[in-house]
Amino acid sequence: MSTPDQQPTPQPVTDSRSRGSMVLKAVALVVLAAAVLSFPSMAANPFILSVGVVIMSYAVLATSWNFVGGFTGYISLGHAAYSGLGAYATGLLIIHTDVNPWIGMLLAGLLVAAMAVPIGIASLRVRGASFVIVSIALVLILLLVFQSWGSFTGGSNGLRVPRPFGPEVLRPEQHERFFYLHAALLAVALLVWWLIDRSRFGMGLKAIREDEDKAQALGVPTFTYKLIAFVVSAFFTALGGGMYALWFGFLDPIFQFSILVGSYMVLMSLLGGIRSLFGPFLGAVIVGYAVEYFKNQYGDSQFHLVAMGILLGLVVLFMPDGIIPAATSLVDRFRPQRTSIREVSAADLAEQRRTSDPVAARADQQSRTDDGTDVPDATAGTGTGAATDTDSPTVTEGARR
Amino acid sequence: MSLFVQSLVLGILLGGLYALLAAGLTLYFGVMRVVMIAHSAFLILAAYLAWWFTDQTGLDPLLSLLVTVPLFFGMGVFMQRALISRLRPATLTMMSVLLTFSIALVIEGTLGFVFSGTQRRIRLDYGGANFEIAGANVAVVKLIAFGLAVVSLAALFLLMKKTQFGQALRATIQHPEAARLIGINTERVAGYGFGLGLATAAIGGTALALDSTFYPSLHWHWIGPLMAIIVVGGLGSIPGAAIAAMVLGMGQALLQIPLGTTWAQTFFYIALFATLMVRPQGFFGGRLAQRF
Numbered sequence: 001m002s003t004p005d006q007q008p009t010p011q012p013v014t015d016s017r018s019r020g021s022m023v024l025k026a027v028a029l030v031v032l033a034a035a036v037l038s039f040p041s042m043a044a045n046p047f048i049l050s051v052g053v054v055i056m057s058y059a060v061l062a063t064s065w066n067f068v069g070g071f072t073g074y075i076s077l078g079h080a081a082y083s084g085l086g087a088y089a090t091g092l093l094i095i096h097t098d099v100n101p102w103i104g105m106l107l108a109g110l111l112v113a114a115m116a117v118p119i120g121i122a123s124l125r126v127r128g129a130s131f132v133i134v135s136i137a138l139v140l141i142l143l144l145v146f147q148s149w150g151s152f153t154g155g156s157n158g159l160r161v162p163r164p165f166g167p168e169v170l171r172p173e174q175h176e177r178f179f180y181l182h183a184a185l186l187a188v189a190l191l192v193w194w195l196i197d198r199s200r201f202g203m204g205l206k207a208i209r210e211d212e213d214k215a216q217a218l219g220v221p222t223f224t225y226k227l228i229a230f231v232v233s234a235f236f237t238a239l240g241g242g243m244y245a246l247w248f249g250f251l252d253p254i255f256q257f258s259i260l261v262g263s264y265m266v267l268m269s270l271l272g273g274i275r276s277l278f279g280p281f282l283g284a285v286i287v288g289y290a291v292e293y294f295k296n297q298y299g300d301s302q303f304h305l306v307a308m309g310i311l312l313g314l315v316v317l318f319m320p321d322g323i324i325p326a327a328t329s330l331v332d333r334f335r336p337q338r339t340s341i342r343e344v345s346a347a348d349l350a351e352q353r354r355t356s357d358p359v360a361a362r363a364d365q366q367s368r369t370d371d372g373t374d375v376p377d378a379t380a381g382t383g384t385g386a387a388t389d390t391d392s393p394t395v396t397e398g399a400r401r
Numbered sequence: 402m403s404l405f406v407q408s409l410v411l412g413i414l415l416g417g418l419y420a421l422l423a424a425g426l427t428l429y430f431g432v433m434r435v436v437m438i439a440h441s442a443f444l445i446l447a448a449y450l451a452w453w454f455t456d457q458t459g460l461d462p463l464l465s466l467l468v469t470v471p472l473f474f475g476m477g478v479f480m481q482r483a484l485i486s487r488l489r490p491a492t493l494t495m496m497s498v499l500l501t502f503s504i505a506l507v508i509e510g511t512l513g514f515v516f517s518g519t520q521r522r523i524r525l526d527y528g529g530a531n532f533e534i535a536g537a538n539v540a541v542v543k544l545i546a547f548g549l550a551v552v553s554l555a556a557l558f559l560l561m562k563k564t565q566f567g568q569a570l571r572a573t574i575q576h577p578e579a580a581r582l583i584g585i586n587t588e589r590v591a592g593y594g595f596g597l598g599l600a601t602a603a604i605g606g607t608a609l610a611l612d613s614t615f616y617p618s619l620h621w622h623w624i625g626p627l628m629a630i631i632v633v634g635g636l637g638s639i640p641g642a643a644i645a646a647m648v649l650g651m652g653q654a655l656l657q658i659p660l661g662t663t664w665a666q667t668f669f670y671i672a673l674f675a676t677l678m679v680r681p682q683g684f685f686g687g688r689l690a691q692r693f
Contacts, residue, residue: 075495077502122674125681128494129436130636133628134677136438140625141670148663259621263502270499302513302617309506316499317487 032278040179046172053175053247055288056182060240061261062268062280063189067233069266070193070274071202072226073209074124077262078135079237081142084256085112086238087245088146088153091161101164105242109235116234120227127212136259143257158252161245178247185243186281189236194277196229205229260308264291267312273322282323287311403536408654410537414547416650421550422605422623423630423642424557425598431574431637432594435485435497440602441623442505443473447606448615449512452523462523462607463545469603477599478592480504485595486588505620512617520614528612546608553604554643557597561639570594574637626653629669633676634685641685 043049065079089108094101123134146153153159165174196202204225207215216222245251255261264287265280272283290311294304319326422444429437447469454465484504488496530541561567572580573590581587609615630649634641649669656665676683 073495075498077498122677125677126632129430129434129498130632130677130681132436132495132498133632134673137625137629137670137673140621141667144663144666260506263499263506266499302510302518305506305510306514307510309503309510312503312506313484313500316496316503317484320489320492320496 036183037180040176046175049172049175049179051289051292053179053182054292055285056179056186057240057244057247058264058268058288059281059284060182060186060189060243061237062265062272062284063186063193064233064236064240065265066269066274066280067193067196067229067236069269070279071196071205071209071229074127074131074226074230075266076135077132077259077266078137078139079233079265080256080258080260080262081135081138082112082116082234082237083241083244083261084139084142084146084251084253085115086241087161087251087256088159089238090242090245091159091251092153094162095159101162101246105239105246108242109239112238113231113235116231117227120230120234124223124226124230135262139257139259139262143253146253146257153253154251156253158250161249161251163249164246174247178243182243182247185236185239189240190277190281192232192236196232197277201225201228260305263312264308267308267315270320270322271311271315273324273326276322276324276328279322279324404658405655406535407537408658409651410534410539411543412651412654413647414539414543415654416647417547417550417554418605418608419626419630419646419650420643421554421601421608423627423634423646424554424639425601425605426627426631427634427637427639427642428594428598428601430631431639432570432591433481433485433497434494435501435595436494436628437501437598438498438624439501439505439508440598441620441627442508443599443602444606444609444623445615445617445620446508446512447473447603448610449516449521451607451610452521452615453516455523462525462610463549466604466607469607470600473599473603474596477596480599481592481595486591505624509617509620516617518616518618520616522614523610525611540612542612546611549604549608553601557601560597566590566593570597626666626669629673632683633672635683638683638685641683645684 039052040049043052061079061083065076068074068076068079086105086108089111090101090105093099093104093107097104099107119138123131123138126134147156149155150157163174165177169177196205204215204220204222207218207220208222208226212222241256268283268287269280270283271286272279272281274280291304291308294307298304315322422440426437426440429435429440450469451462451465454460454468455462484500485493485497488500525542527541531538532541533539559567561571569580569585569590570593572583572585573587573594577587580590626649630645631642633649634643634645649672652672653665653668656668
């Protein structure tokens with residue numbers, strides 16, 4: 001559907017713009033990495049450091065969640081199922097098989113990924129609301145099973161996970177090590193997300209997010225793609241859960257299989273922006289800090305639930321695209337000629353072509369009169385456009401409007 | 402044998418209550434394509450209000466319905482108008498889940514804040530009364546809860562079938578655009594439909610409060626079975642939800658004998674996953690149900 005003459009126009013724009021923004025991005029990345037790596041030495045006391053570990057753990061989970069939520073648009077409220085399974089599988093593997101803790105964590109991740117295949121086959125058959133219902137049901141059923149099956153999982157008494165480091169490693173030092181370990185896991189997850197984002201596979205997933213029926217009609221093997229994204233997401237979530245188990249050393253079904261944890265992942269990702277690489281990370285920093293703050297300040301009262309509920313409601317109502325896309329579009333508003341092709345109206349585009357390339361303009365005129373209407377072409381662009389331009393989140397963002 | 406009859410009777414009573422609770426969920430979904438996670442939170446809220454009413458006045462908790470039903474109806478209309486209608490149509494289904502989830506969190510947190518996390522129970526003169534039918538013991542409170550469910554479902558049925566508002570509501574459920582074309586103010590109807598759904602939550606919550614202990618986070622235990630019922634029945638289908646509620650309620654009650662209470666609950670989830678494998682749109686849902 002996209003006529004060849006559309007190709008040259010965006011190309012020079014992205015080229016001139018990408019060099020500048022790439023340098024900017026690289027600098028931002030280095031600053032971010034430096035900030036993360038220097039946090040343990042800046043932390044005032046072990047408590048702050050442990051909050052940092054919690055936030056990093058949330059960041060891993062939210063980024064892992066975003067493999068499904070961000071790419072396919074399937075909102076899972078039940079990812080706590082995979083983090084909880086990962087945590088328990090890690091703990092149980094170490095206790096029962098005497099395996100090296102880190103290998104145990106990896107095995108647990110693979111195990112959960114394998115379990116995610118049949119779960120994905122069942123739950124990805126339905127869309128939207130039904131999918132969310134299934135994801136919630138999964139957490140509830142696992143909570144029930146892990147509480148009732150006390151002989152194996154420790155039930156409501158909890159499960160003590162052996163520490164991976166010897167007794168000579170003191171608590172603050174342990175926090176520090178786990179902070180870096182979580183950061184490393186987060187980096188791997190982010191890298192994989194970025195690679196998928198730029199791949200053909202990622203294009204297919206985003207096409208599913210924009211319009212699943214149309215994506216299928218265009219030849220995207222939607223079910224396979226969704227399933228792969230789902231399993232990858234479950235794998236990383238399980239690793240995040242396993243890492244948390246090794247750090248915290250104690251598991252209780254109530255906290256491991258909690259819809260609240262799953263909803264935190266959604267809230268973090270939405271708040272930061274599910275279409276951007278660092279969105280979930282940013283959301284995790286904000287929400288993780290807020291959660292720890294409210295728990296610390298208001299202790300046993302249920303006030304933190306109210307605060308979280310209101311925050312989630314506000315995000316859903318007023319900022320469903322998240323902070324990063326909102327900020328990006330704000331910045332873009334002050335950058336002339338750096339808008340993406342989506343934000344240019346069809347009339348502007350025709351004018352641009354006429355002045356820059358008379359041959360293309362004529363061809364464009366031709367195709368337009370041939371088609372009779374311009375509208376179908378534009379709507380088809382939402383599918384293919386989302387698939388062609390992988391770089392900026394604003395492109396696909398604009399396609400939804 | 403008498404154990405079997407006992408479970409059967411319990412299953413029927415339980416199924417009736419489930420049907421009442423799930424009817425509200427189907428209404429929201431049918432009218433607005435909204436999955437209302439907060440439904441069970443409103444149930445617990447109604448239960449607390451009934452308890453608080455009895456605690457303060459000493460009157461029968463059923464009298465609190467005179468206040469809670471209109472109150473919940475108003476809240477439903479308000480919720481639909483002020484919150485849910487603000488969501489973008491393209492992402493309505495997904496975002497409504499998150500929005501109602503946040504409402505559930507706020508309700509749970511507020512209940513915990515105001516009434517504390519301790520378990521509550523209504524003390525009734527007839528709380529321990531029971532009688533025998535065909536060798537099965539039936540607690541009076543369970544029968545009252547069932548009666549409430551039957552009466553309100555019948556009222557709902559009559560409202561939907563006999564009144565002009567019911568006709569407009571059904572038209573909106575079946576085909577919103579066509580309903581708008583023939584002059585139905587679908588937005589107003591949607592608001593009232595939402596209020597109606599929440600009013601069933603007021604009745605259901607009060608019925609629940611009659612014979613069980615409740616605490617703020619109890620709604621998580623309810624949301625799973627209720628969601629399972631509407632998926633098995635087919636999203637948006639009221640008769641489907643009623644039948645699924647009966648079948649699943651009976652199944653749960655019967656499985657309690659060999660498996661025990663906790664494991665019997667997994668029946669709902671097994672039914673849910675089995676339904677998705679066999680018939681993703683549910684047993685009474687239209688083909689469209691799969692897409693939402």
